[in-house]
Amino acid sequence: MTALLAGKNGLVFGVANHRSIAWAIAEAAHRHGARVGVSYFGERLERRVVPLAAQIDAPFCIPCDVSDDADLDACFAAAAEAFDGRLDFVVHGVAFAQRDDLLNRFNLTSRAGHALAMDVSAYSLTAMARRAAPLMTEGGALLTLTYYGAEKVIPRYNVMGVAKAALEAGVRYLAADLGPDGVRVNGISAGPIKTLAASGIPGFRKMLGQAGEIAPLRRTVDQAEVADAAVFLLSDMARGITGEVLHVDAGQNIMGAPPLAD
C-alpha cells in the first residue's frame, strides 16, 4: 500500500465512537502514515474516545466544544505544540441540531435552534480555518462532511439541510481565500450511514433503506468508503482540487427519480 499521507500532521474533530465517520478517517489517515491528533466533544465521550485515540498513537486527544472559541484555541495550541508548529490537514466531522427542529415542520424552527445548528455545523469550519491556516506553513487541506440535504429537500433534515448548505458555501469561500496560501478546502457529501448523529434524525432507518434502493450501485456506503475518499482529498494526489464537494453516496445524488423495478 502506498502511504498517501506519510509525514503529514493532522487534527480530526468529530470522533464520538467507533462508528463515527471522523474515526474512520482518523484511522485511515494513520494507516497512510499521518500523525493524527484527536478532538472530541465533552467529558461524556472521553471514556470512548481516549482508547480509540490510543489505537492510532494520537499525540494528543483533547475535548473541544466547537462553539467555544477558547476550546478551539486550546485545541489548535495543542496541535501546534505536538507538531512543532506545522499542521497539514484538519478534518471537520461535527454537526448538531436540536431534535425538535428535526421532528417539527421546518417553518416552526426557532431562532435559537437555527443559530445553534448554524454555529456548530457550519460556522465551526470557518472558526477552524482561522486557526489552522497560520499553522499550514507548507500548505494544507481542510475537509468537511456534508449531506445531500444541502442540495435538495430531504424530509426531516430541516435546519440541518440549511446548515449544510451554508457549510458547502463556506467550503467555496474558504477555498477562494486560502488557495493563494496553498491551503485547499473540500467537502465529502456522504450517503446515509448508521452513526450516533444519524440516529438523531427521525426516520433515518427509512432514509437508509430508500438510499440503498435508489443508488445506482443499489447499496449504501460505509465509513471506510468515505475515509478512503477523505485520504485522497487530504493527500497530494488531490493537489489540484479545492472548493469541491465530492459525493461518496453510491451515486444516489445523480438520480432524478427512483429506478424502475430491476
Ligand code: NAD
Ligand atoms: P457522529 O455522531 O459520530 O459525529 C458527529 C460528531 O459531532 C460527534 O463526534 C459529536 O460529538 C460532534 N459534535 C456535536 N456537537 C459538537 C460540538 N458543539 N463541539 C464539538 N463536537 C460536536 O456522526 P457522523 O455521522 O459520523 O457525523 C459526522 C459528520 O458527517 C457530520 O457532519 C454529519 O452531518 C456528517 N454526515 C453524516 C452522514 C450519516 O449518514 N451518518 C451522512 C452525511 C454527512
